[in-house]
Amino acid sequence: MERIPILRMGPFLLVTIQVDLHDRLVVTFQDDLTEQISRTGARGVLIDISALDMVDSFMGRMIANIAGMSRILDAETVVVGMRPAVAITLVELGLALPGVRTALDVEKGMELLRASRGLRLGKEEDGDLED
C-alpha cells in the first residue's frame, strides 16, 4: 500500500510529501504520524510540502489537524516549503491555516523547532529518540 515516509532527525520527525495526496492516503498518514510521535516521543514534526503544486481545503484541514494532534502529543509542527502560487490560492480560498507554524524551507523550519523546544545544536542536543 502507498504510504508517506516519516524520517527521524534527532528529536524530530521529518516528512516530505512528494506524491499527489488523495483522500485515503491522507487518513493513513495521520494515523502513521501520530503513532510515530507517540512511540518515539518526538518533540517536533517538520512537514515539507515543497513538492505539492496545490493544496485544497481537504489537505489544508489535514495539515491543521496534524498540527493540532501533534500539539496534544507534545510535539510542535512546522510546515515548510509552500510554493508562492499555493499560498496565494489558499488565502483566496479562505484558508489561512491559523495555528499552523510555517517556515520558508527545511533549514529555517529546523531552526524554528529547535528554538521553540529550547534545544541547541551540538552537544546540548536532546539526543536520539526513544525506540
Added chain:
Amino acid sequence: MTSKTDTLEVHSSTDIVLIRQAVRKWTAELGFSLVDQTKMITAASELARNALEYGGGGEVRFEQLEKSGRRGLRLTFEDHGPGIPDIEQALTDGFTTGQGMGLGLSGSRRLVNEFEIASTVGEGTRVTITRWK
C-alpha cells in the same frame, strides 16, 4: 466558441487526482500563469470533492473557450445527488452539512472569473466555473 471538449468521471478520490492533473494540462496548454493554473486546479478539486461527497459522484465536462480573442477554460461539474435546498446558505463561508470546512463552494467561487450553480432537490447539482486567460 468551444474549440475542444472532454468529460471525466468523478467516482473516487483517485478520480479527483486525475481531474486535477487534467486541469493542470489544459490550463498550461492555454498559457495560464502558474498562479491562475493553481487557482483553477484548486477550485476543480473542491468541486469534484463536493460532487463525490455530497452528490454521490458524477462527472466533469472540460471546454476550451474562445471569445473575442480571449481564451479560457470552463468546467461543469454535474451530480445526480440529493441537490441543495438552500443555495444561498451553501455559498456561505463555513457552512457545511458534512465533515469539511465549508469552503468548497464559497472558496472556489473566489478562485474563478465566472461561477454558476443550479440545483434541484432530488435531482442533483450542476456547478459551472470559467477562468479566462
